[in-house]
Amino acid sequence: MSKIVAFGEIMLRLSTERHLRFSQSTAFGASYGGGEFNVCVSLANYGLDAEFVTRLPENEIGGSALKEMRKMNVESKNIIFGGERLGIYFLETGAGTRGSNVVYDRAHSSMATIEKGLVDWEKVLEGATWFHWSGITPAISQSAAEACLEAIKVAHKMGITISCDLNYRSKLWQYGKTPSEVMPEMLQYSNVILGDIDTAYFMLGIPKVNPNYQDEKSLPVLYTKLFDLIPNLKTVATTLRYSVSASHQRIGGVLFNGKAIYHAAVKEVTPVVDRVGSGDAFMGGLIYGLSQYENDNQKALDFAVAACCLKHTIAGDYNLVTLKEVENMLGGDSAGLVSR
Numbered sequence: 001m002s003k004i005v006a007f008g009e010i011m012l013r014l015s016t017e018r019h020l021r022f023s024q025s026t027a028f029g030a031s032y033g034g035g036e037f038n039v040c041v042s043l044a045n046y047g048l049d050a051e052f053v054t055r056l057p058e059n060e061i062g063g064s065a066l067k068e069m070r071k072m073n074v075e076s077k078n079i080i081f082g083g084e085r086l087g088i089y090f091l092e093t094g095a096g097t098r099g100s101n102v103v104y105d106r107a108h109s110s111m112a113t114i115e116k117g118l119v120d121w122e123k124v125l126e127g128a129t130w131f132h133w134s135g136i137t138p139a140i141s142q143s144a145a146e147a148c149l150e151a152i153k154v155a156h157k158m159g160i161t162i163s164c165d166l167n168y169r170s171k172l173w174q175y176g177k178t179p180s181e182v183m184p185e186m187l188q189y190s191n192v193i194l195g196d197i198d199t200a201y202f203m204l205g206i207p208k209v210n211p212n213y214q215d216e217k218s219l220p221v222l223y224t225k226l227f228d229l230i231p232n233l234k235t236v237a238t239t240l241r242y243s244v245s246a247s248h249q250r251i252g253g254v255l256f257n258g259k260a261i262y263h264a265a266v267k268e269v270t271p272v273v274d275r276v277g278s279g280d281a282f283m284g285g286l287i288y289g290l291s292q293y294e295n296d297n298q299k300a301l302d303f304a305v306a307a308c309c310l311k312h313t314i315a316g317d318y319n320l321v322t323l324k325e326v327e328n329m330l331g332g333d334s335a336g337l338v339s340r
């Protein structure tokens with residue numbers, strides 16, 4: 001049985017209703033979310049053993065976030081308490097040609113003030129088969145970056161598969177360091193990376209290129225550069241997304257394993273109910289596919305893309321779909337037929 005442990009921040013999500021602008025809103029819908037936690041929710045829905053490690057404030061709001069983890073069937077026994085507050089993110093939901101907007105209110109959160117040495121990673125990772133982190137944690141503070149690097153090093157020493165979703169957030173990285181100063185050391189231990197070439201090159205400090213994702217010849221060359229720099233890398237994958245509008249997306253995906261390129265067929269997704277968390281849905285699908293369909297990269301990628309497409313139909317951060325629903329979509333059932 002696979003046991004996946006993820007490390008990151010869970011936040012209170014406050015979103016405007018009915019596509020209202022922030023300035024029009026008199027009420028915000030409250031839910032929870034966070035890139036790495038969303039991945040855990042996907043994996044728990046697929047029946048895997050998923051555990052989330054974070055730091056929560058010791059107050060009722062931290063307690064509510066803990067209840068949320070339990071409600072979503074994500075193991076929370078190793079979370080730590082301390083610090084002053086739970087991070088918040090405000091979401092203004094877009095419509096048509098107006099995209100969504102996120103405003104973070106997470107400075108000095110319990111997770112942003114975590115320090116290395118607070119989590120006993122040898123104990124936490126005992127029995128784990130997979131460790132997942134993302135580029136959000138090193139973006140929130142220097143000490144969170146250090147705590148994350150500590151976890152990554154222990155996972156690597158224990159021979160656990162490590163995945164990273166690059167998750168570049170331009171509104172974070174406010175503490176005086178740039179991604180290319182922090183990410184290369186952290187990424188060198190990763191076996192699986194989710195991210196487009198632009199973001200990967202940017203975070204690794206490689207000069208910018210203009211990738212053509214349909215070019216079967218140059219794509220392996222561009223990806224191979226990542227394999228040269230990251231000695232433990234085995235798989236890199238990304239969604240290939242074309243935004244027709246906020247409510248109409250075309251979604252495919254690509255995966256490279258150091259030898260061959262795999263493409264997933266592009267799917268039309270419209271109307272989009274909520275796009276936030278769709279990258280996490282892809283990541284959750286990829287972890288599921290790579291860990292359960294060993295050696296079948298095409299199936300793993302197709303599963304991740306199907307999961308990502310389904311997420312767009314669900315409000316909130318989480319991909320609340322079952323394994324069967326993703327499999328049905330993979331089997332060609334995306335017509336919205338009534339299941340009887």
Ligand SMILES: O=C(O)C(=O)C[C@H](O)[C@H](O)CO
Pocket residue numbers: 033034035036038089136169276277278279280317
């Ligand atoms: O952007 C972040 O830092 C978040 O974690 C908020 C959302 O949950 C995340 O963007 C979804 O991927």
